[in-house]
Amino acid sequence: AQSVAQPEDQVNVAEGNPLTVKCTYSVSGNPYLFWYVQYPNRGLQFLLKYITGDNLVKGSYGFEAEFNKSQTSFHLKKPSALVSDSALYFCAVSGNNRLAFGKGNQVVVIP
């Protein structure tokens, strides 16, 4: 079955610095990968996805993610973090009509 792993519980970054949230995946067949963000007591908001094509995917709010097949990774990045980016970030993989999520990463952007 497909799965994703988000190895870090929390990521702290100073405002203005680059932000990276890590994700590795395991899937048989072609990987369909997604990033979502969740603010407190809310549902998830879609940020971006990788289906095929360019390994660098650009998404909402200045986020991008790099698909690396050899490392089975799909790390989320933002060149310059904002305080408002503080939230819970989830990586997800789709397959067999299931959408499975990683455990999530709490991102804290320090002013």
Next chain:
Amino acid sequence: GAVVSQHPSRVICKSGTSVKIECRSLDFQATTMFWYRQFPKQSLMLMATSNEGSKATYEQGVEKDKFLINHASLTLSTLTVTSAHPEDSSFYICSARRTGGVNTEAFFGQGTRLTVV
């Protein structure tokens, strides 16, 4: 982006009663809807996947008789928590995926905070 509406956003019920949560896709047809449960500061646990017009597929360990899922139309799925108990208190989130298969993103409802007293 597409809009998924989940209702109610909060509900408090007495132990032993049943609670129904609705999930609607407002501006697209959702062939597949997912129901998740989220514990504080934890990931989303997939409970079941429902396809319009067919029985839901439940994840291992999820009681299908306790968490009844109905996906009667392409825009509406419901989750009914039957005979609720305090341990069922949680944040329930639905999501809907357009017709198009595994490479389409899912859109999420706002979530429902269920408290069983």
